[in-house]
Amino acid sequence: MTVVASKQASTRQVAPGQALLSVQNLRVAFGETEVVKGISFTARPGSCLAIVGESGSGKSVTARTLVGLTGGDARVAADRLDLDGTDLLALGERAWRRTRGKEIGFVLQDALVSLDQLRRVGAEVGEPLELHDWGDRRSRPERVVELLTSVGVPEPEMRARQRPYELSGGLRQRALIASAIALDPRLVIADEPTTALDVTVQAQVLDLLAASKERGTSIILISHDLSVVARLADEVAVMRDGEIVEHGVSRQVLCDPQHEYTRALLDAVPSEHTRGVRLVRGTSPSTPRERRPIDRGRPLLEGRHLTKVYRGPDGVDRTVVDDVSFELYAGETLGIVGESGSGKTTTARIALAMLEAEGGEVLLRGEPWSTLTQRERRPLRNRVGVVYQDPLSSFDPRWSVGRIVADALSRGPNPPSSAEERRTRVLGLLQKVGLGEHQVDVGPLRLSGGQRQRVAIARALAPEPELIVCDEPVSALDVSVQAQVLDLLTDLQDDLGVSYLFISHDLGVIHHMSDRVLVMKDGKVVERGTADDIFTRPQDPYTQRLLTALPRLEQAS
Amino acid sequence: MTTLAPDVLAPVTPTALPARRSVRAARRAALKAASAVAVLIAAASVTFFAQLAIPGDRATIILNLQNGREQKWSSSELSPVNEKFGFDHPLLTQYLHYVGGFFKGDLGTSYTQYRPVTSVIGAQILPTLVLTVGALVVAWIFALVVTVLTVRRGRAVTGIGSSFEAFTASLPHYWVGVILLVVFAVKIPIFPVIGGDGLWGTVLPVLTLAIPLSGFLGQVTRDEFDKVLDQPFITTARARGMGDTAIRLRHALRHAVLPAITLSGWALGALISGAVIAENIYGRPGIGQVLVTAVNTRDVPTVAGIVLVVAAVYIVANLLVDLAYAAVDPRLRAS
Numbered sequence: 001m002t003v004v005a006s007k008q009a010s011t012r013q014v015a016p017g018q019a020l021l022s023v024q025n026l027r028v029a030f031g032e033t034e035v036v037k038g039i040s041f042t043a044r045p046g047s048c049l050a051i052v053g054e055s056g057s058g059k060s061v062t063a064r065t066l067v068g069l070t071g072g073d074a075r076v077a078a079d080r081l082d083l084d085g086t087d088l089l090a091l092g093e094r095a096w097r098r099t100r101g102k103e104i105g106f107v108l109q110d111a112l113v114s115l116d117q118l119r120r121v122g123a124e125v126g127e128p129l130e131l132h133d134w135g136d137r138r139s140r141p142e143r144v145v146e147l148l149t150s151v152g153v154p155e156p157e158m159r160a161r162q163r164p165y166e167l168s169g170g171l172r173q174r175a176l177i178a179s180a181i182a183l184d185p186r187l188v189i190a191d192e193p194t195t196a197l198d199v200t201v202q203a204q205v206l207d208l209l210a211a212s213k214e215r216g217t218s219i220i221l222i223s224h225d226l227s228v229v230a231r232l233a234d235e236v237a238v239m240r241d242g243e244i245v246e247h248g249v250s251r252q253v254l255c256d257p258q259h260e261y262t263r264a265l266l267d268a269v270p271s272e273h274t275r276g277v278r279l280v281r282g283t284s285p286s287t288p289r290e291r292r293p294i295d296r297g298r299p300l301l302e303g304r305h306l307t308k309v310y311r312g313p314d315g316v317d318r319t320v321v322d323d324v325s326f327e328l329y330a331g332e333t334l335g336i337v338g339e340s341g342s343g344k345t346t347t348a349r350i351a352l353a354m355l356e357a358e359g360g361e362v363l364l365r366g367e368p369w370s371t372l373t374q375r376e377r378r379p380l381r382n383r384v385g386v387v388y389q390d391p392l393s394s395f396d397p398r399w400s401v402g403r404i405v406a407d408a409l410s411r412g413p414n415p416p417s418s419a420e421e422r423r424t425r426v427l428g429l430l431q432k433v434g435l436g437e438h439q440v441d442v443g444p445l446r447l448s449g450g451q452r453q454r455v456a457i458a459r460a461l462a463p464e465p466e467l468i469v470c471d472e473p474v475s476a477l478d479v480s481v482q483a484q485v486l487d488l489l490t491d492l493q494d495d496l497g498v499s500y501l502f503i504s505h506d507l508g509v510i511h512h513m514s515d516r517v518l519v520m521k522d523g524k525v526v527e528r529g530t531a532d533d534i535f536t537r538p539q540d541p542y543t544q545r546l547l548t549a550l551p552r553l554e555q556a557s
Numbered sequence: 558m559t560t561l562a563p564d565v566l567a568p569v570t571p572t573a574l575p576a577r578r579s580v581r582a583a584r585r586a587a588l589k590a591a592s593a594v595a596v597l598i599a600a601a602s603v604t605f606f607a608q609l610a611i612p613g614d615r616a617t618i619i620l621n622l623q624n625g626r627e628q629k630w631s632s633s634e635l636s637p638v639n640e641k642f643g644f645d646h647p648l649l650t651q652y653l654h655y656v657g658g659f660f661k662g663d664l665g666t667s668y669t670q671y672r673p674v675t676s677v678i679g680a681q682i683l684p685t686l687v688l689t690v691g692a693l694v695v696a697w698i699f700a701l702v703v704t705v706l707t708v709r710r711g712r713a714v715t716g717i718g719s720s721f722e723a724f725t726a727s728l729p730h731y732w733v734g735v736i737l738l739v740v741f742a743v744k745i746p747i748f749p750v751i752g753g754d755g756l757w758g759t760v761l762p763v764l765t766l767a768i769p770l771s772g773f774l775g776q777v778t779r780d781e782f783d784k785v786l787d788q789p790f791i792t793t794a795r796a797r798g799m800g801d802t803a804i805r806l807r808h809a810l811r812h813a814v815l816p817a818i819t820l821s822g823w824a825l826g827a828l829i830s831g832a833v834i835a836e837n838i839y840g841r842p843g844i845g846q847v848l849v850t851a852v853n854t855r856d857v858p859t860v861a862g863i864v865l866v867v868a869a870v871y872i873v874a875n876l877l878v879d880l881a882y883a884a885v886d887p888r889l890r891a892s
Contacts, residue, residue, distance in 0.1 A: 101797035
């Protein structure tokens with residue numbers, strides 16, 4: 001495989017160990033609000049610095065400031081901001097343009113929106129070459145093919161002629177990286193480069209950045225995901241509210257954190273070690289915990305040989321759910337894990353009887369469920385609740401929280417008979433999910449993501465269901481908020497004995513939550529078993545591959 | 558360095574199925590053409606029955622028009638007219654003849670000029686098309702120049718740009734036409750007062766139609782441009798070292814014109830009704846003049862013929878819009 005030729009960089013090599021980028025007391029403010037409050041760090045050649053934090057921590061603003069793209073109305077100040085002797089603060093727009101792309105490469109998350117969809121992949125990858133007068137019209141396309149090859153894109157000539165939406169997520173992200181390293185910049189800043197990717201693809205992209213690091217590139221990795229960071233970073237800086245609260249060698253920060261916030265963040269990451277343990281430190285459940293009983297008699301929900309076929313735009317039938325069977329017992333959590341396109345959400349929709357299957361049927365307490373008519377099913381609807389990934393789009397934005405929950409109550413088996421009773425019961429439900437009286441009259445738009453998900457859970461609980469289908473319920477949340485919501489779901493199960501059909505792409509979350517697990521790939525169940533069996537003794541090669549690709553904190557070097 | 562595994566999750570490449578692709582494209586094109594024909598037949602049917610719905614016997618109307626007075630005519634006076642215009646055939650025959658004739662380029666006979674409607678309209682169509690297509694092109698140029706130059710250029714410049722668009726979009730054609738005529742033909746005689754269909758005489762009528770439309774297209778484009786400039790791929794382009802102007806022209810513009818392209822099909826149709834006003838103000842030959850005369854003289858077949866021609870222009874314009882859209886946004890071709 002061709003190593004990307006370092007035509008420019010070789011002459012101005014910084015000695016190993018010496019700082020390529022030095023940042024001292026960097027401050028960024030938008031109007032009156034300071035979002036980065038005096039942070040300092042250095043980036044060294046052949047080394048990776050990870051900046052980790054939750055949303056609003058200022059990590060992305062920091063990344064943009066390093067390429068001079070903070071935004072028009074931002075005020076940037078620093079005691080020192082210098083790239084190999086060049087004071088970046090003093091650069092004018094013209095000098096910045098010469099620096100960006102050539103000295104500093106920048107990779108954003110989700111190449112579907114970070115590459116221009118209307119232009120060919122080749123034009124996008126080759127754009128930095130053109131902008132910085134690399135080669136000529138003839139040599140640039142050759143270089144683009146070389147670059148695509150170097151990031152592991154198969155059939156690079158053809159891919160260069162395609163447009164980004166015609167490529168899979170992994171290939172797109174590689175093309176984006178190829179464009180960022182086209183001129184072999186000495187510093188690459190990657191802002192959440194793997195966030196939208198499946199775990200196996202994520203592993204490939206991280207390997208690619210690691211390869212670039214091996215060749216001497218300095219990498220600054222911005223991420224919310226501590227496990228991703230563990231795989232690549234040499235140094236980790238943890239940001240919160242615009243400040244770096246802890247900074248050190250990655251093994252030390254991730255395995256022996258000193259700061260309380262880092263510890264809380266690490267505890268909040270669900271994994272095989274956190275089963276039966278609370279993710280939010282120092283909290284305890286409302287009632288003394290007992291291992292909930294699982295009734296292994298007749299299944300509460302049973303799917304038999306479910307099959308769903310969609311006709312694609314090309315007129316070809318695709319079997320998205322292929323002979324899937326499952327049983328879910330009362331009080332149990334059944335996890336369905338798989339990558340995008342595995343059919344897990346379609347299975348959930350069939351289980352909810354919101355989607356008709358071409359083959360097979362779903363039984364609820366041994367009685368027909370999926371084969372009922374809408375009218376027959378309606379009185380039974382309250383027995384199955386649902387929580388989605390994005391609660392906001394499942395709320396009427398003009399309804400108050402109280403009205404959302406009250407509406408769900410009135411659909412239950414015993415709707416409130418008076419206004420007072422309704423209010424008391426709404427308040428009771430909100431309390432159960434950790435919300436207070438002051439949120440009753442608030443609209444969902446004014447709540448945070450975690451609070452919205454709590455409202456969604458309260459709504460799902462209102463009609464006293466026996467089962468809640470949770471479709472990626474925590475995927476859009478920060479890790480600490482995710483921890484709170486997962487703890488809440490666990491408490492509710494212990495208190496109420498409700499069962500969960502829990503869909504997630506996140507292996508850690510699935511392991512943390514599930515009693516039994518189905519692993520899905522291309523519409524088929526490739527493996528099933530208890531959570532511990534699946535995660536410690538996987539039999540199927542695909543499950544094994546998933547687990548190998550899964551980034552873990554212990555990988556910190 | 559380790560070789561990375563080829564991406565197994567890559568979708569089937571489009572080039573792998575060239576045959577099926579072209580079949581699908583052909584089917585889509587055939588469907589489009591068929592629906593265009595269906596719309597034309599519907600339009601022809603509506604205009605045919607609209608002619609019947611006008612109160613009074615058609616032969617009587619024609620004789621009244623001819624003689625310039627309202628009276629009853631004897632059947633011996635009416636029958637040659639009935640025979641000449643085919644009113645003596647059963648209704649279904651007349652209908653099939655009309656719809657069939659439409660596709661053969663026969664739109665019936667004018668009540669006032671005793672000539673085929675096609676020859677009445679025919680000579681007038683070209684000046685109107687020149688006027689409307691010219692106005693559309695000029696409106697696009699104005700709209701693009703104003704948006705590219707003023708969107709996100711600081712509060713003052715952006716304000717000027719969007720106020721200009723709001724102002725021009727709200728101007729009625731007759732007002733613009735009269736003002737341009739007074740200023741650039743009467744006060745400062747650069748252009749002729751009576752235009753004719755020469756190039757020089759076409760300038761003011763084209764501007765009359767183009768200025769309000771440019772404001773409208775500009776507003777739509779500006780909104781989209783503003784949104785596109787916030788997209789992550791714009792940040793990516795900046796991070797490669799691209800300058801602001803290049804970003805606008807090479808990345809943002811192509812995305813920003815899409816909604817305005819969609820509206821252009823509608824705009825071209827609307828311009829034809831605007832053309833009536835411009836042609837009247839500047840005494841310019843065109844379909845608009847013919848339409849006004851035909852309406853005033855109750856020459857129903859001519860009016861119906863013009864309605865059909867406008868419908869056909871609409872349909873062709875929308876087909877062109879579909880093609881243009883697909884050319885700018887290849888995603889449409891893929892799906």
